[in-house]
Structure formats: structure tokens, C-alpha cells
Amino acid sequence: MQEQLGGLRVLLTNQRRAAELGAALARRGAAIVDAPVLSIVPHADDDELTDRTRDLIADPPDVLVVTTGVGLRGWVEAADAAGLATDLLAALADTQIVARGPKAKGAILQAGLSAAWTAESETAAEVGEYLLAQGVEGRHVAVQHHGSGDDGLDALFADAGARVTPVVVYRVGPSPDPAAVARGIDLVADKQVDAVVFTSAPMAAEFLDRARSHGRFEEVVAACHPQGDVLAAAVGPVTAGPLQAVGIEPIVPDRYRLGALVRELVKALAPRAAARVHTPAGTLMVRTRAAHLEGRPLPLTPAGLAVLRLLAQAQGAVVTRAAILAELPGDSTNPHTAEMAVARLREAPGLRPLVQTVVKRGYRLDVLPDDVPPENVRTANMLPDEVRNDPMLDPSRPRAEQGAHP
Template sequence: MTSPAPARPALSAALGACTIVIAVDRRSTELATALERHGATVRHAPALSIMPHIDDEALISATRQLIDAPPDVVVVTTGVGFRGWMEAADEAGLADDLQRALTGAQIVARGPKARGAIQQAGLTADWVAESETSSELGEFLLAEGVGGRRVAVQHHGSGADGLDALFARAGAEVVSLTVYRWGPPPDPAAVSRSVLATAQGDVDAVLFTSAPGAAEWLATARRESALEAIAARADAGRLLVAAVGPVTAGPLRDAGIPPLVAERGRLGSLVRAVVTHFGGGHAPGVATAAGRLELRSGGAVLDGRVIALSRTSLLLLGVLSDAAGGVVSRHDLQAALPRSGDSAHAVDVAIGRTREALGVPTLIRTVVKRGYRLDVADDIADHTAAGDAANRPREDAS
């Protein structure tokens, strides 16, 4: 019996207590593994699936046309699509012939992922659209002139993007290649659960690697009446929404959600951006007497230490953190707790359990006859105490 492969060692705890939704189909396992090695809990919720056309007769027929009459220009819009085309040619026994047909062509790419696939196939990209948009790619080729030239266009999963018609109007002979299409999500219920959990605060980050996938996830959020809450959490900095590149970020910006955009348009760059955000002090937090405190969906990070906490403790700490050292009454804390009823004693019990879990009892101070406050650092307390300092009742030592 074959032993299971040993787990890869953790790289850091930067994403400890973070729950991250990846709305990705292709290479989702690779992305999840990279995030988990930094301590994240990953939820898979691909909003679309990729439906390959490896056996598509139209694709093979177009490939044969290009072998018989090689193109002058090859337009590569996606890395996954170009790799799929090469795989389809290989399955049909046409790989070597296609390689020779493309060797003399000018090859242009819509972004770094497309360029990487071209290089992987043993070819060279002559030009790469920095904005990763089809419009920039089209403008470049029109400026160079495509009249009378044979142009092969590999399309992305959304189908035609206007390039065929654009080049044809300019006098080009266009050969269109659709290698894959976007299909329905593998598990629609998982997508719905992910948007509801995100709106409720049970998710720290959502990651996207394609514009159609981002658009469909947002459409699900609208159908579930969750988009407004998601946008509000993102705008407040309590939710990180990250995109692999500027094109993927487009639907997010259109929905009023400010995205973090990876610098290099690669999965590795996306992971680094997320790790840097949470591990580099960019996530919301408050400086306390016990160190910086950040709250995440699965717990807290206190002075770099990841602490698992119950939802009740997280709700309490959230209210106290928002007060930034100000006193919060038992009544207000009680209102934030589920199932506390009319019992103020439930607040005291929850505070005790939270102190015990944190391991720093003095982090939450009792203000006699008034409530509780977070023991923030002196420089913050100086700015927040003005309203309380005049006749503040005494505090106990806990």
C-alpha cells in the first residue's frame, strides 16, 4: 500500500485564523495549498467551471487550416486557452506541425499568463499587453497594420471579444479558435453559501483569478441580497477582496468593491499579496498594551500570536476594538451577543472566557459601574479618553 505524501511544511502563520474563499476553478488546489501553508482555512466556491474543447472538431479543423496556411500573426488571450490548444493539437497528432506553422508568426499576448504559456510551448511572445486587455492588444495590432495579413485569434472562455470583427474590418483574414468555454459552477450551493458567509463576517478574504468568475460570484451575491453587506465590509477594511490582475479586478470595481490587485498577474504574486496584507500589519487592528490586536473570522492575532476564539468572544472584542479604548456598557455588549437575552450576567461570563482565551486578563479592563474597555496603547488612549477622563469611576485590576 502506498503511503500518503507527507504534508508540506508551513511557511508562516501570517494567515492564521483567516478563512479565505477562492472563487476559482482552474488550479484551485494549487492556490489553496499555497494559502494553507501560511495558516489559512480555505473554502472552495468556484463561480464558473472551465469546459475544455479538446475534442472539438471545429478547433482541430482550424488548427489544420493554420498548418496548411501558416498565420502571420497569432493572438493569445489566455494562458489556459493557449495550453489547451497545444494539448488538443498533441492529442490529434498535430503538435509538431503546429509548432512549425507558428514559429515564423508574430505572436502577441494579452498579459503575463498568456506569455508564460507561449514560452512553455517553446515559442516567444513578440509583444505583451501591459493592461492585460483585449482593447490594448487590438489597438497595437491596428497601429502596426493587419490588412492582408492572416491573423489567428485564440479566444478566452467568454467567447468572442470583438477582436475577430475588429481585425476583419481592417482587412485581415481571421482564423478564430475557441479552446474552452465558461460553464456553470460545479456546486452552485457552495457559491451561495460563500457569499452569505462573506456578508455575515465569517470570511476574511475572497480571491478571484478571472473577470467572468468575479462577475458571476458578484451576481450570486446580488441574488442572495448579500452584495451591499459585502461591499460595506470591504470598504471598511474588514474584508480583503483580491484579484490576480487588473482585468479580473474590473467587475469588482464596477460593483463598488475596492480590490487588492496582484502586481505580476500570477497565482504566486496573488498569494504573496494576501500574505503581505495580513502578515504585514495592513489588516485592521488596534495597538494595545499587550501588543497589536487583529481580529479574524477564526480568532485573533495578539502581538503576533494566533489565538482561536469563539464567535461570542470575537463579537465582544469587535465592539471593544471599535471603541478604541472607550468604555462600552454591559447593555451595549449584551446587544451585540446572540442568545444573551436580558441577562447582563451573560456578558460577564463571556468577558471572563474571552480573557482566559487571550491569556492576558488585563487586556479587557472592568470599569466599575460602567462596563468594559480595551486596554489600548497609551498613544491611542490619549486621543480617546477625552470624553471619559474628567470623572471616570475607578477600574479594577482585571
């Protein structure tokens, strides 16, 4: 599992559940960078939530929309801390409770209440359509929100004639670490992370606003462009909205869950994570920012890492000097530059016998064929360099053209 995202860096912009999301990605080998753009006001310390709970106990709603399971559980916990849980549950006993998805329904049942209807699509739009079809004019509708933004439900019901009471279980505040956010913006703009993850629309919008004030908005957008180097990911379509508005198309899981988001990230990032080949010296893993030979880290410069990645991706085929030059920084057209880069690469422990010169053609890695037992190939490769580097041994050449060596 650690090989899936090994060597990749992922920037997290959330505070709530950041540890859970980060741990899931770290188990797959990713290095996590935290840059929480907003803070969360804990529900137990939120006087506004307590006041709203007392209001609803005194004036129970006809309809309650539960948007998230964690939100309802947090509300009940906050009510319990204020000594109001029993009265709240009693006030909601005769209320028509609508769940925005199975998790919300599960929390409703856990609280000892019943769900009259569940939106299987887990979208606010389906909830709105259902209740408008029933009619909400003159009814008291309470909507439990999950921190920021109401997905348009409050205005939708109010326009249809309902009396709406929003219940915000937790609220957002300023970033707990503005310096970390600034560093995170720089990392994205400089393409020093492989992905940036958003779990709410306000966080996405705030991150973009911070990038503007930091003077790096255009660079952030360019880095997160579909053809850019930084993958943007959003937990759902609402979260993706602010990003799409500026031309960023994030990946979005089919199910709006952190687990599904992690799976989509792994699927999208894994091809970037490593070029993996089997060699006579062991398994070589070349990742975005590091390389390991049989589990041992290789001390490589960025240029050396780029050349080694190119060779590994070729899977034993010849890589021309021109291709190597194209991977190196600068605008050099001198073939000697490629030769020097390869010479420095060979200085890394274990690489000298693996990086082979193919005369007049380029370079290749000594890669084991998948269908040959490793012990046999290791024996066959125990040859002097002048023989091993003979172009006639190039496996990319037709077998009839390969020379016979003792």
C-alpha cells in the same frame, strides 16, 4: 507566515488553478472555501479546439496573438494528443507572433517559435493598438484566447478588415457544484467570509447572476462595498469589470498574476487577521473568529471574542464599559451587561489574571511593555488581584500619579 491570515476565511470562485491559489493562501493561515461558479472543459477533450487546429494547419494565419503562456502550452499539448503538434508548429513557423506579456513570450520560445513583439503592459489594449498601427486589413489574424471572452480583440480586428480566427484553448461550462456556489453566496451575503476572489470576468459575472437568482444580490453587493466586511479581489482589470459595474471596487494587483494577487490579499487582509499582544501568560492572538493564548485555542463565544479583540487592540489601555457594550450584540445600555460579558470572558483558560478591572473606568489587558524583558515583567506582575486591579497602576495614567506598591 501562518499568522498573516490566520483565522480568516477566503472564498474562491475559480476552478482552474484553484488548488494553487488556495494552497498559497492556506500557507498564510487562511481557511479556504471553494465555490467554483464555472467549470473548465479540458483542452485535450475539446473537439472544437482540435477542429480549429486542423483549419489553421490547412490555412496558416499571417498573425497569431498569444494572450497567455498557459494557453499556448495547452494548445500545443492538445495538438500533440491529436497527433497534430508537428504540423501546427510548422504551419506557424512563418507567422508573425505577438505576445501579450512576458509569460506568453516565454511559452512561444518554449514551443520553438519566435515572438515578433511583446506587450509589456500585458494588456489586450496594447496588443490591439500595435496591430492596428501596423494595419491588419486583408490579413488572416488568429487570436488564442484563454477560455472565455476575447477582450474585444476579435471584433477590433474584424472591424479593421482582418479575417479573424479565434482559438479557444479551454471553454467554460456550468458549475460542477451548484450547491457550493449557493453556499458561497450565502457566506458572502451573511459576511461569514473575509474575502471573495475572482480570476476571470465570466466568473465574476456568473457569481453576480447566481446571487440575483438566489435572491441575495443586494446583500452580496452591500457586503462587498468598500466599507463592507467582505473584501473583493480580482486578478486584473478585465476581471474587475463586472464587479465595478454593480458598485463593487475590488483590489487588483499591479501585475495580473496569481502571486501578485496573493500578495495584495495578504496586504489588505493582514490587518484584519489578528490583534497580537504579549502578556505575562504568553502571546495572545485574537483573530476574526478565533483566539489563541501562547498557541492554545481559547473557547470563546462570539461576544467574548469581540470583547477580547477590543481589549487586545487597546494594547493595555483602558476600555470603557460603554465601548464594550457597543461591541456586544443587541442594543443594551445596561452596564451590567458589559460586566457579565467580561466575567464570562475570564472563564476562558488563562484569561482571568490577564483581564483586569480598572475601578470606575473599565477594563484592560495585562500587556507587557515592548522595552521590558519578559522575565522581569512576569515577576512584577505576580501580585494579588486587589493590587493588580488598582486604578493607580493603570499604565495609561502619568507616572507621577501611579501609586507605589510593595
